[in-house]
Amino acid sequence: MSNTIMILAWAGAVLWPVVIAFGMWRGLKTGRGPGLASWLAIFLITTLWGLGLRAFLIEPEGLIVRRVEVVSRFWQGAPLRVGVITDIHGGGPHMSVTRxxxxxxxxxxxxxxxxxxxxxxxxxHAPSQDRSASENAEVTAILPPLGELRAPLGVWSVLGNHDWWYDGAAIEAGLQGL
Structure with missing residues (x-):
């Protein structure tokens, strides 16, 4: 995740209670406490901030592992364990090589x-030629860890719309080289 997003999230998490406390102190100092509109605004902003933290900091860091049994009359062989990885979005704020x-x-x-x-x-959505050298390096660095995937029947991939927008041929070549 980018440091800028993390700094903004922490700054907001730390400063928002200070802003609320200052507003209440000022209201009490002038002899007026916070009215209904103030409490509603505080509630609304706090709720939106909390949802934003969840959407941008917590949820993208999650990893969902689902085990689903699929029964088909068309498959008579031994049960297969199929692993699926999708939407890696390398070069974005939530996917590092380490992750x-x-x-x-x-x-x-x-x-x-x-x-x-x-x-x-x-x-x-930007094509490779519109990105900086460091952005392109982040994208190409995300592919080699996929070469460590192991499965007796192989690792198979398809490209998504983001890959084609970037440079489908380059991503395909990077995957074939694994």
């Missing part, structure tokens, strides 16, 4: 028979 390495380790720990990578390896 992806942890995800790969967890996936390997599940011992899947086959792994499916369902695209959107790249964050954002």
């Amino acid at each position: 992806l390495e942890r995800i790969v380790d967890e996936m390997n720990g599940e011992r899947p028979d086959i792994v499916l990578l369902l695209g959107d390896f790249v964050a954002g």
Whole structure:
């Protein structure tokens, strides 16, 4: 996650109670306490700030592992364990190489028979030629950890819309080189 987002989140979390306390102190000093409108504004801003913290700091850091049993009359073989990773969005604020390495380790720990990578390896909408060298380096650095995925029936991938917006041929070449 970018340091700027983290600093803003912590600054808001620390300063918001100070702003509320100052407003209440000032209201009491002038002889007027906070009215209903003030309490509603405080509640609304606090709720929106809390939802924003969850949406931008907590939820993106989560990893969801679901175990689902699928029964099909068309499959008569032994049960298959299918691992799926999707929407990595490398080069974005929530996906570092270290985090992806942890995800790969967890996936390997599940011992899947086959792994499916369902695209959107790249964050954002800008093509590679419109990005800085450091942004392009972040994108290409996200691919090598995927080469550590292990499955007896292989690791298979498709590209997503973000990958094509970036440079589908480059992402495909990077994946084939793993």
